[in-house]
Amino acid sequence: MAKKINQFNLDEIFRHLRTNIEFSQMDDAIKVINVVSTNPNEGKSTVSTNLARIFADKYARVLLIDADLRNPSDHKMYKVSNARGLSNLLSRYVPGSSVLGYEEIVQLQFSNDSLLYFLPTGSRVPNPTEVLSSHKFxxxxxxxxxxxxxxxxxxxxxxxxxxxxxxxxxxxxxxYVVSSKETDKRAAKAALDDMVRSGANIFGIVLTKVEELKSKKYGYGYGYGYGYGNEEKK
Structure with a gap:
């Protein structure tokens, strides 16, 4: 049975991913990063939460937004309330006002004293697509x-x-998050093509649940692979 990758190795993997993202923006700054996958349970939320945490190790103000209004999970990982969040904030958001002034954004303090700002999904809404495509958002x-x-x-x-x-x-x-175990390649390519046609800038692919080579120290485990550029999208 495979062992899970230990926390030290996981952090190193995401630090490497953070560095790749930082160096990928020589021409166009990438400040707002959206994380998606083809289907549920492919590691999307794990990538989002760990990447945000690792960015918070280096930068003073990092915001993680759980925009999965239909099936929120990030608040469970951080063990915080989801009673109020993005949907509630947007319902009363005043354009131009300070985002930090809204109580829906919570501060998460980690053991290394880094601080991550987190906005859960909040109250359920009947029209998630309309909310996320709104001018308010x-x-x-x-x-x-x-x-x-x-x-x-x-x-x-x-x-x-x-x-x-x-x-x-x-x-x-x-x-774009792809699971080596669950993701159907044809479905992923079709989804990627649709997103590109819709104007999305797919600047990276994150491969999750990759079985590592056996080593004397760690045995078998799972890690994350990543790549950038058009070649990775084929």
Whole structure:
């Protein structure tokens, strides 16, 4: 039976991914990053939460937004309430106002004293796609850009709903998560093609649940692979 990768190795993998993202923006700044996958259970939320945490190790103001309004999970990982969040904030958001002034954004303190700002999904809404494609959401992101160094958005799987399309268009770039165990290649390519046609900037692919080579120290485990550029999307 495979062992899970230990926390030290996991952090190193995400630090490497963070560095690749930092160096990928020589020409166009990538500040707002949307994370999507083809289907549920492919590691999308794990990538979002760990990447946000590792960015928070280096940058003072990093915001993680759980935009999976249909099936939120990030609040469970951090063990915080989901009673109020993105949907509640947008319902009363005043364009141009300070994002940090809204109580829906909670501060998460980690053992190394790093601080991550987190916005859960909040109250359930009957029209998630309309909420995420609204002018209010765009205006909120515009203000958040001015107050945060990086913004990581965890979006719903694109093969189930179209919520990720407007968010990807509003973001600077999209990380596409592919599971080596579950993802169907044809479905992933079709979803990627649809997103690109809709104007999304797919700047990276993250491969999850990769069985590592056996070593005397760690045995078998799972890790994350990543790549950038058009070649990785084929």
């Amino acid at each position: 765009e205006e909120f992101l515009a203000s958040a850009r001015e107050e945060f160094d990086y913004i990581i958005i965890d979006c719903p799987p694109v093969n189930r709903v179209s919520d990720g399309i407007p968010v990807s268009n509003a973001a600077d770039g999209t990380l």
